[in-house]
Amino acid sequence: MTWSGGFAEWTEGDTAYLSIAFTWLLDKAFSRALWYRALGYKVRAGGPALFLVKMKHELEDVAELGGEYPDAIARHNPQATIASRGCPVGCWFCIVPAMEGKEFTLLPDFPVRAVLCDNNLSALPDDFQRHIISRYQQEGMPLLDANSGFEPRTFDDAVYARWKAVNQGPWRFAYDDQPERTDVERVMHMLKGEPAKKKRVYVLIGNEPFEACMERIHEVIAWGGEPHVQPYIKLNALEKRPHVRFDWTERKLKDVARWANGHVWRKAPFSEYDRHMRTTAPEVYDNQQGLFV
Incomplete structure (x- = not known):
């Protein structure tokens, strides 16, 4: 995978x-x-x-x-599939609304595979969520990773119960900015019975001042989850370098990501983080998650 x-x-x-x-x-x-x-x-x-x-x-x-190629996602990971395209949220830093639209295109005959990459599972119509789940159950295929995850605003008890029947991987969702706090906290309380490693929260940094971003990281940890920190990079960047705004520096953006994603927070606060210590490996691409860590 x-x-x-x-x-x-x-x-x-x-x-x-x-x-x-x-x-x-x-x-x-x-x-x-x-x-x-x-x-x-x-x-x-x-x-x-x-x-x-x-x-x-x-x-x-x-x-x-340009043009279309059927099931191109499987060329990036042969275990990956997608059952819908589009997302109604419209986050300013996300390509999906512009490329796939803010209305869902449903793909009921999707190939059932272990990694499901839909953009926003919890916002899909309830009946289509049940359709996806039933396809996994009928084919006896384990859902090992709902890779792009769920939306805190639409993740409720019914969604949790529905997907818990098949989701064997982490519960992935994002905490992108301070206005999402109430919804993220509610979801984290819903998931309190899950182990920390199964509560994987994408935390965008660099889109708000340093203290606001750090607060979101610390809240995820305090609520019993594991933050996966992603520095903001412009969508059209020709170099893989964070975009510097507010009181950030490029060095600090990279350091915070390595401190968080290397789980150094379990040992020391960021104020004591030393990038030269052998506490965590340099940023690498995690082939299992499809993420830079």
């Missing part, structure tokens, strides 16, 4: 396909496209990265861009 790291490539007949999730991988895609063309392949490239880039990129000169 491993992820490709945001870049997938394969060939079919005389065509090479490149699927690029992150804009900072476009230069890699350009190099791979040149290599495939030298071998005589036609090259097609697609994915979220190409939707995001508004400026011209040299990849356009060597590959056909």
Whole structure:
């Protein structure tokens, strides 16, 4: 159950396909496209990265861009699937509303696999949630990871009971800013019977001042969960570097992420964190979760 790291490539007949999730991988895609063309392949490239880039990129000169490829997500992880597209929330830092729409497109005949990557499971119509769950039950397929997770505002007792029947992985949801506090706290109390490692909360940092972001991290810990901290990066960034705002620095954004995601908070507060100590590994891509940790 491993992820490709945001870049997938394969060939079919005389065509090479490149699927690029992150804009900072476009230069890699350009190099791979040149290599495939030298071998005589036609090259097609697609994915979220190409939707995001508004400026011209040299990849356009060597590959056909855009179009649809059925079940492309399985090229990034053969155990991944998706039963719906779109999300009604409209977060300003998220590509999904612009790329897939703010109304759901339901895919009832989705291939049932262990990693479910729908954008917002708890906001789906109740009957379609039950349809997804029944497909897993009928096929005897364990749901090992609801990868993109649930929305605190729509996660209630009925949603929890419904998905608890099949969800064998962590309960994933986000705590993106201070206005979400009431809903996140409510959900954490609902999940109080779950072990900490199964309450995986994405905490966006850099979108609010330092103290506000740290407060959200500490609240997740106090409520019995494990924060997964993600520094804000612009959607069209051509380098994988956090975008610096408020009283943050790039160094502090990276340090807070490593302190939190390496579970150093179990041993010391951030004020005592020393990036040079061998307390945690450098940031790497976790193939099991499909996340940078």
